[in-house]
Amino acid sequence: MQLLAVSALHVRLPSIHRTVHAVRNVSWSLNEGEILALVGESGCGKTMTAMAILGLLPDSAQVTGHCSWQGQQRSVRTSGTRDPLAAEHAAVIFQNPQTALNPFFTISQQMGDVALASGRVTRKSLPGVLVENLARVQLPDPSAVLKKYPHQLSGGQLQRVMIAMALVCRPQVLIADEPTTALDVIVQAEILELLRTLALEDGLAVLLITHDLGVVASLCDRVMVMYAGEIVEQGAVKEVLRSPAHPYTRKLLATVPDIDGSRTALEYIPGRVPDLSQPMHGCAFKERCAHRHGACDRVPIERVLKGGQSYRCHLNDPYEVTQP
Amino acid sequence: MKIYLIQRLAQMLVILLGVLMLTFVLSRILPGSPVEMMLGHRPSPEQIEAVRTELGLDKPIAMQFMVYLKGLAQGDLGTSLHTGQPVTSDLFNRFGATFELTTIALLLVVVMGIPLGVVSAVRQNTLSDHLVRSGSIAGMALPVFLIAMLLQMLFYGQLGWFPLQGRINAEIALDYPFAQRTGLYLVDTLLAGQWPAFKSAVLHLVLPVFTLVMASIAVVTRITRNTMVEVLQQDHIRTLQAYGVSRRRIYYRYALKATLIPLLTVIGLAYGYMLGGSVVVEFIFDWPGMGGYAVGGITRNDFPAVMGVTLLLAVIYLSMNLVIDLLYHLVDPRLELP
Amino acid sequence: MTKPVTNHTLKVRELEKVYHTRMGPFIAVNKVSLDIADGEVLAIVGESGCGKSTLSRLLIGLDQADGGEIRFNDRVLYRASDAHASHRNDGIAIVFQDPFSSLNPKMRVVDLVAEAFRPTKLSAIKGWRGRRVTRRKRVVEYLNLVGLDETHLDRFPHEFSGGQLQRIALARALAQEPGLLILDEPTAALDVSVQAQILMLLKELQQRLALSMVFISHNLGSVAFIADRIMVMYLGHRVEAGPTRKVLDHTRHHYTRALIEAVPSINPHRKRRVSTLVPRGSILRPASRSCVFADRCPAATDDCRQHAPSFTEGPGGHGFACFHPLSETQP
Numbered sequence: 001m002q003l004l005a006v007s008a009l010h011v012r013l014p015s016i017h018r019t020v021h022a023v024r025n026v027s028w029s030l031n032e033g034e035i036l037a038l039v040g041e042s043g044c045g046k047t048m049t050a051m052a053i054l055g056l057l058p059d060s061a062q063v064t065g066h067c068s069w070q071g072q073q074r075s076v077r078t079s080g081t082r083d084p085l086a087a088e089h090a091a092v093i094f095q096n097p098q099t100a101l102n103p104f105f106t107i108s109q110q111m112g113d114v115a116l117a118s119g120r121v122t123r124k125s126l127p128g129v130l131v132e133n134l135a136r137v138q139l140p141d142p143s144a145v146l147k148k149y150p151h152q153l154s155g156g157q158l159q160r161v162m163i164a165m166a167l168v169c170r171p172q173v174l175i176a177d178e179p180t181t182a183l184d185v186i187v188q189a190e191i192l193e194l195l196r197t198l199a200l201e202d203g204l205a206v207l208l209i210t211h212d213l214g215v216v217a218s219l220c221d222r223v224m225v226m227y228a229g230e231i232v233e234q235g236a237v238k239e240v241l242r243s244p245a246h247p248y249t250r251k252l253l254a255t256v257p258d259i260d261g262s263r264t265a266l267e268y269i270p271g272r273v274p275d276l277s278q279p280m281h282g283c284a285f286k287e288r289c290a291h292r293h294g295a296c297d298r299v300p301i302e303r304v305l306k307g308g309q310s311y312r313c314h315l316n317d318p319y320e321v322t323q324p
Numbered sequence: 325m326k327i328y329l330i331q332r333l334a335q336m337l338v339i340l341l342g343v344l345m346l347t348f349v350l351s352r353i354l355p356g357s358p359v360e361m362m363l364g365h366r367p368s369p370e371q372i373e374a375v376r377t378e379l380g381l382d383k384p385i386a387m388q389f390m391v392y393l394k395g396l397a398q399g400d401l402g403t404s405l406h407t408g409q410p411v412t413s414d415l416f417n418r419f420g421a422t423f424e425l426t427t428i429a430l431l432l433v434v435v436m437g438i439p440l441g442v443v444s445a446v447r448q449n450t451l452s453d454h455l456v457r458s459g460s461i462a463g464m465a466l467p468v469f470l471i472a473m474l475l476q477m478l479f480y481g482q483l484g485w486f487p488l489q490g491r492i493n494a495e496i497a498l499d500y501p502f503a504q505r506t507g508l509y510l511v512d513t514l515l516a517g518q519w520p521a522f523k524s525a526v527l528h529l530v531l532p533v534f535t536l537v538m539a540s541i542a543v544v545t546r547i548t549r550n551t552m553v554e555v556l557q558q559d560h561i562r563t564l565q566a567y568g569v570s571r572r573r574i575y576y577r578y579a580l581k582a583t584l585i586p587l588l589t590v591i592g593l594a595y596g597y598m599l600g601g602s603v604v605v606e607f608i609f610d611w612p613g614m615g616g617y618a619v620g621g622i623t624r625n626d627f628p629a630v631m632g633v634t635l636l637l638a639v640i641y642l643s644m645n646l647v648i649d650l651l652y653h654l655v656d657p658r659l660e661l662p
Numbered sequence: 663m664t665k666p667v668t669n670h671t672l673k674v675r676e677l678e679k680v681y682h683t684r685m686g687p688f689i690a691v692n693k694v695s696l697d698i699a700d701g702e703v704l705a706i707v708g709e710s711g712c713g714k715s716t717l718s719r720l721l722i723g724l725d726q727a728d729g730g731e732i733r734f735n736d737r738v739l740y741r742a743s744d745a746h747a748s749h750r751n752d753g754i755a756i757v758f759q760d761p762f763s764s765l766n767p768k769m770r771v772v773d774l775v776a777e778a779f780r781p782t783k784l785s786a787i788k789g790w791r792g793r794r795v796t797r798r799k800r801v802v803e804y805l806n807l808v809g810l811d812e813t814h815l816d817r818f819p820h821e822f823s824g825g826q827l828q829r830i831a832l833a834r835a836l837a838q839e840p841g842l843l844i845l846d847e848p849t850a851a852l853d854v855s856v857q858a859q860i861l862m863l864l865k866e867l868q869q870r871l872a873l874s875m876v877f878i879s880h881n882l883g884s885v886a887f888i889a890d891r892i893m894v895m896y897l898g899h900r901v902e903a904g905p906t907r908k909v910l911d912h913t914r915h916h917y918t919r920a921l922i923e924a925v926p927s928i929n930p931h932r933k934r935r936v937s938t939l940v941p942r943g944s945i946l947r948p949a950s951r952s953c954v955f956a957d958r959c960p961a962a963t964d965d966c967r968q969h970a971p972s973f974t975e976g977p978g979g980h981g982f983a984c985f986h987p988l989s990e991t992q993p
Contacts, residue, residue, distance in 0.1 A: 041856075056562075056566055082566070082568055087567075091567070092566050094559060094563065096559060100559045100560055100562075100563045102564075102578050103560075103658055104581040104656065104657065105578065114567040114569060117568045151657070151658045165567070184709035186920055187709075189923075189924035211854055212926065214883075252854065255855045256854060256858075257858070257883040258886070258927060259882045259886045259910060260886065261886040261910070266861055266862050267858065268855055268856075268858040268859040268862065269855045272823065660684070
């Protein structure tokens with residue numbers, strides 16, 4: 001079942017000298033129990049995309065587009081006010097759990113305030129609910145955790161607390177913005193495992209924002225690749241990683257050094273990301289693309305392959321990319 | 325905790341001893357002596373010698389200091405050469421006056437300065453922010469004596485709402501007598517149940533308190549604003565916003581506590597500064613406080629008075645420091661008590 | 663991949679560093695020994711708090727060790743018994759993780775790089791103008807090495823991207839003409855595609871200049887790509903060390919295996935196994951007598967909790983500290 005559909009999402013960030021088009025005309029959807037990855041490098045607009053639908057962008061941002069939460073249509077809020085419909089369905093966790101909690105208050109105080117603000121928990125049932133959700137994220141001795149201050153917990157424990165805090169609001173969608181980037185590799189594996197469990201057992205849909213293709217490969221069902229504010233490719237993780245169709249996705253995959261040491265040389269993408277305050281003519285990736293040809297000055301249409309994988313490029317056969 | 329306190333107190337004692345020794349030696353070796361002051365014009369050498377012996381100034385400095393410390397241990401700070409009263413009772417009267425003035429001023433600075441800073445931070449670069457900032461800076465930039473005299477001209481000269489100077493109306497104090505139990509007139513008049521005297525004491529406090537508040541609120545407001553602006557950009561505030569916790573609660577509960585550490589430091593400093601440095605205010609409002617006593621003592625080479633004031637101020641500063649350090653630990657759970 | 667051991671640039675023996683905290687002494691680096699041959703790249707891997715960054719600080723002399731010995735090119739940099747061993751880091755340069763904070767934002771690139779020149783280098787040249795020209799020329803040489811050029815000379819750090827800044831930091835390190843280059847998580851703050859560029863650059867420089875390097879990282883992918891040998895650290899201890907492929911393919915220590923298994927791989931054939939480790943509490947303090955890893959190890963026995971295994975080196979320079987190592991012939 002489709003939980004969330006986003007269409008024609010556009011985010012502009014005006015400043016005195018120029019307006020940056022950070023997210024450009026993006027449409028996507030998320031299903032129940034699905035783990036969807038939003039992948040890209042810094043500045044590609046992946047975090048903006050997620051925060052825009054929650055209404056969490058700064059006041060100055062101009063947002064247009066539509067969202068539909070379980071069929072309830074609404075246009076995305078322009079101002080920096082939190083969207084109550086979005087808040088009803090989605091909760092968010094952030095990159096660095098060590099700074100995401102206030103150091104001067106106990107876990108119980110902060111979780112309690114969040115729980116009450118969600119309107120889903122009464123003051124009376126509060127303690128029970130908090131303990132129950134901390135247990136759900138597999139934290140041993142939840143009532144002891146509640147009494148602690150953030151500095152008394154490790155990074156992994158804190159990220160579990162953050163997930164529990166999200167779960168208290170009983171969301172259908174969990175938006176996780178680089179949830180393991182600040183964590184050590186073993187702790188990262190544990191947190192990813194927890195997210196997978198929550199998706200499998202509770203039908204929680206997860207939108208995972210990440211730059212780590214390894215994380216995508218080991219956790220996610222579907223992936224969207226963003227470049228310069230656009231989604232350039234999307235599809236099932238297995239297909240996109242095995243046979244990437246867009247030249248950018250191919251390059252991105254070739255830049256990752258793998259632990260088996262099979263790569264003696266890494267590819268890298270020459271040039272820089274285009275200036276997002278300038279109007280874009282045609283394909284956003286053309287300046288850096290090895291397969292550039294005349295057609296690239298026109299906006300590429302979305303091509304759909306069998307299995308639902310789709311990409312935006314003028315190369316009509318993705319295997320042209322494979323064998324240049 | 326206990327060990328920590330004992331350590332800190334021991335530390336304080338050592339510092340106090342050092343301060344006393346320094347002041348004692350300095351006052352003795354600097355030119356000028358109380359003897360000339362006491363004896364007036366052209367005293368005979370015999371007279372001088374007699375007074376010196378009487379005051380114990382003929383003995384070596386180390387000896388004199390030991391005598392002073394011995395007295396101190398028994399709670400005797402000597403007798404003021406100028407007032408002829410024991411320094412302890414002088415200080416008691418004077419300190420009460422200063423304490424009453426500065427504490428009320430500090431309370432007002434905290435109660436008004438912090439919310440103004442918060443408003444200023446939350447509504448960055450709006451009219452209210454600019455008003456708060458320029459207003460508090462103006463108070464800081466104007467010399468204290470100017471503020472004091474402007475207030476006197478307006479509220480005494482033009483409007484006649486408040487008295488010009490002093491701690492209490494002398495006639496009212498005579499008609500409604502009260503015992504000086506604490507040295508704080510507000511408390512003493514209340515204890516004695518003398519309402520008119522209480523009212524007079526309050527009226528007398530308004531202008532000097534207001535002057536002090538004007539002069540020092542800027543520091544608190546600015547620190548609150550700047551720290552708050554920083555805190556509001558931190559991740560944990562974003563978390564609460566993302567979950568729809570009310571703005572009020574975020575600002576006054578979560579963000580404010582995170583700004584308290586630098587604020588406490590500034591408030592402590594401001595208080596110490598007011599206690600020792602309200603000389604100008606005391607002078608203009610003829611307030612019988614410590615400032616005037618200290619200045620008088622210094623200009624008249626009144627050794628016991630100077631020593632007494634130094635000791636008291638040092639004790640206040642050091643205890644203030646200790647209290648603030650303890651408050652840090654109360655506010656910030658990351659600082660564990662050793 | 664391993665080179666015949668000829669001459670050791672760096673020799674470290676039983677190096678120790680103890681920090682005194684309120685909760686008692688904390689041993690950040692515990693009797694760590696390592697050798698780096700000429701032109702060899704040693705990777706130090708481990709999670710945060712394992713002591714890898716402390717070790718790098720000891721090597722370049724930012725911190726004074728509390729025991730052991732550091733020899734560099736047969737010169738004693740530090741020796742516990744010798745209070746006078748001056749620890750100057752001549753010949754050892756470092757590149758830090760975050761180029762945004764390690765380069766002074768108020769200095770031009772030319773000054774940032776030229777900072778590294780020793781005064782004697784330029785003083786031979788007569789005249790202020792001549793010195794200035796030579797200085798700029800020399801800076802350009804180093805910028806060229808890292809793929810930048812003279813157009814970048816007079817710019818300020820804020821005009822560059824993260825990858826370019828890391829190149830500048832690298833140029834500055836190279837300008838010291840180091841015999842050993844320490845790289846402390848040099849790509850952790852960068853985007854994947856930029857990370858690849860820096861890794862390629864490092865590999866190229868290493869081969870061209872025959873640089874000895876210490877490559878500190880938690881990213882096993884980068885390590886596999888660049889390092890000749892690996893040392894794995896856990897809570898200040900060296901738990902496993904050896905040639906890269908041996909350590910990664912024939913892992914002996916249980917901690918190393920947990921690290922490897924936790925790495926999310928893009929290779930669909932490598933299935934990540936769920937970590938079998940006992941989750942650790944927030945306090946990183948093992949019992950003093952036991953093996954450091956005993957409280958999390960799936961294979962720990964009473965023996966491990968009573969004695970600490972010593973680090974034993976096997977054939978091929980592959981060593982580990984474990985009583986119950988994984989079998990050598992695992993897949």
